[in-house]
Amino acid sequence: AQSVTQPDIHITVSEGASLELRCNYSYGATPYLFWYVQSPGQGLQLLLKYFSGDTLVQGIKGFEAEFKRSQSSFNLRKPSVHWSDAAEYFCAAITGGGNKLTFGTGTQLKVEL
Amino acid sequence: KAGVTQTPRYLIKTRGQQVTLSCSPISGHRSVSWYQQTPGQGLQFLFEYFSETQRNKGNFPGRFSGRQFSNSRSEMNVSTLELGDSALYLCASSPGQPDYEQYFGPGTRLTVT
Numbered sequence: 483a484q485s486v487t488q489p490d491i492h493i494t495v496s497e498g499a500s501l502e503l504r505c506n507y508s509y510g511a512t513p514y515l516f517w518y519v520q521s522p523g524q525g526l527q528l529l530l531k532y533f534s535g536d537t538l539v540q541g542i543k544g545f546e547a548e549f550k551r552s553q554s555s556f557n558l559r560k561p562s563v564h565w566s567d568a569a570e571y572f573c574a575a576i577t578g579g580g581n582k583l584t585f586g587t588g589t590q591l592k593v594e595l
Numbered sequence: 596k597a598g599v600t601q602t603p604r605y606l607i608k609t610r611g612q613q614v615t616l617s618c619s620p621i622s623g624h625r626s627v628s629w630y631q632q633t634p635g636q637g638l639q640f641l642f643e644y645f646s647e648t649q650r651n652k653g654n655f656p657g658r659f660s661g662r663q664f665s666n667s668r669s670e671m672n673v674s675t676l677e678l679g680d681s682a683l684y685l686c687a688s689s690p691g692q693p694d695y696e697q698y699f700g701p702g703t704r705l706t707v708t
Contacts, residue, residue, distance in 0.1 A: 516696070525599075525685055525699035572638065580651040581628050581689055581697055585638035 484509050486575050488586035495563050496594045503558040503589050505573030513575035515556040516583070517547055521569045529571075532556060543567070568593045597622065599688050599700035607706045613674040616703045620667050620688030626650070627669040628697060629661060632683040641684075644669055645691055673705075681707045 487506045495501055507513060514533050518526040530541025537549040547558045556573060573586040600619045608614050620627050628651075629641040640653040644663035661671040667688075673680055683704050687697035 518699075523701075525701045526687075527699070528696045531696055574638075580645070581626050581643050581687070581691075582640050582651040582653070583628070583630070583638075583687075583697065584640070587637050 484513075484575075484577060484584060486573050486584050486586040488571075488573055488589050490589045491587070492590045492592065494592040494594060497565050498562050501558075501560045501563045501567070501591070503571050503573075503591070505556045505558065505586060506554050507556065507573075507575050508554065509575065509577050511577060512551065513577035515547075515549065516574045516576075517541065517545070517556075517558045518572045518574060518585075519543075519569050520572065520588075526572065529558070563591075563593055565593045565595055567591060599686055599698050601684075601686050601700040601703050603703060604701065605704045605706075607708060608676050609708055610676055610678060612676050613672060614676060614705060615670055615672045616684055616686075616705070618669045618671075618686030618688075618700060620669070620686075621698055624688040624690055624698075625667055626689045626691040626697075627663055627667060628687045628689075629669070629671050630685040630687065631655075632685060632702070633679075633681070638685075641671065676707045678707050681705060 485508045516531045517529040529545045570588045572588045574583045602617045626645045628643040643651040647663045658674045663669045683702045685702045686700045689697045
């Protein structure tokens, strides 16, 4: 079955440290891939997306993600985390027609000051 | 442009009742998708409407239905509410093709008692 997996439910990092959130997908063909962020009580905000081409994509708020076909992964990274980055992060994928997003279970990021 | 708006933001209903939620997409967007977010099941796709036609449907019972109007505004209806329907319902709009990101509204928090 098509799925998106985020192995880490919770991650805690110190402010200023680097961050990597993992995402793996299971699809027959390469899907369109997305990372979203959700702050408490809010909707989802798109951080970045991958459709094709350059496997390193840049997003908003200093985030980037690298698509690795051989590992079926699309990990999100940030070189230096800020306290305001504390939120829940979702990896998502679309394949086929339409706009049906399949989400991972999310990773809750806590930032220690 | 104004963002995606959802009304109401909060709703409390009793088991057995029905409820209608509304979503106004970004001006010019023709696709509206609905998602249910719960702590146990995460983010799950309900359905997508494009130009007043349902284009995709998730795995939800027939109690969940939706429609889209000619101005692209969308409503979703849940009949015979169950306690398990308590969730954050998110609406997302996009121009219509998978290679455009979806913009999410703030959601409607539904509590069923």
